[in-house]
Ligand SMILES: NC(=O)C1=CN([C@@H]2O[C@H](COP(=O)(O)OP(=O)(O)OC[C@H]3O[C@@H](n4cnc5c(N)ncnc54)[C@H](O)[C@@H]3O)[C@@H](O)[C@H]2O)C=CC1
């Protein structure tokens with residue numbers, strides 16, 4: 577399959593960082609951005625000062641305000657916030673040509689439907705060839721060409737291999753996988769647990785508490801993911817455990833930094849109203865607990881995060897409730 581040109585739908589931090597990735601891998605790159613000023617900045621000053629400040633882009637990276645133009649590329653990377661993915665793909669759908677891979681790079685679960693991004697994509701672009709790119713990768717680091725390794729999942733193994741080669745370069749390694757659901761679930765739910773880890777840091781509960789929280793969060797990720805059809809092998813890989821470790825350990829994560837602020841006494845609205853960038857874990861916590869309750873999956877940490885971010889409970893009450901749960905077998 578011809579994979580020379582890469583169209584990127586989304587001019588935020590990650591879409592822009594992925595443009596640098598694709599360019600370094602030798603691809604021709606066109607970004608669609610929603611804001612005319614982002615398009616102008618990429619084309620005229622070769623930067624994205626709003627979403628990815630301080631990064632000089634290769635002048636060969638171009639941007640457009642016409643969504644249909646990116647659909648002429650050999651492969652499309654879809655990098656909108658999760659809750660806007662359906663609208664972006666709906667607008668793109670008339671232009672998508674049969675067989676062109678859609679690589680979903682957004683991390684989240686759709687709040688209104690409880691669907692994973694690949695399921696939303698299948699609704700919005702029926703018959704599309706869908707892949708997911710997920711894993712521990714901060715846009716600002718990737719754009720600076722610091723090393724990162726991610727999972728590229730698609731049901732068609734040969735396509736996974738080709739896409740991985742088309743996007744990889746010295747500092748960006750794509751490992752292919754056939755488990756799209758697993759790759760997506762890890763990337764979506766780690767955002768919820770990063771908020772929890774941030775709360776632990778914001779409340780100064782200590783490193784032991786942080787390590788315990790991350791480990792029990794992984795147990796929840798595995799329980800939830802396997803129930804939804806993910807392979808455990810995927811969840812212990814880059815897109816699951818890998819991204820959990822990254823975002824639960826660095827305040828560079830928007831989700832973790834929200835948690836830190838909550839732990840220090842701020843409200844969700846106070847934090848989010850100050851931000852242009854997306855904090856996916858808030859909506860995904862809601863979707864996750866709805867799914868879990870419907871299926872009888874026990875997720876005490878995700879439930880606590882959801883209750884805190886919606887203001888249904890206080891941080892102290894949620895921590896107290898988690899610490900007073902009955903003791904149980906670790907394997908259970
Ligand atoms: N920033 C990062 O390091 C990484 C982000 N991601 C994922 O990529 C996705 C996009 O995140 P970022 O690029 O960081 O976004 P961002 O926070 O840098 O920028 C927000 C983006 O949302 C767009 N937007 C706002 N309202 C919109 C609407 N109504 N319809 C369509 N687009 C709208 C803006 O144009 C902008 O591109 C998220 O799902 C995120 O979890 C994944 C890996 C790394």
Ligand SMILES: O=C(CO)COP(=O)(O)O
Nearest residue numbers: 711712713714829830831
């Ligand atoms: O997904 C990410 C890194 O892999 C980015 O995390 P945040 O959205 O929490 O900043």
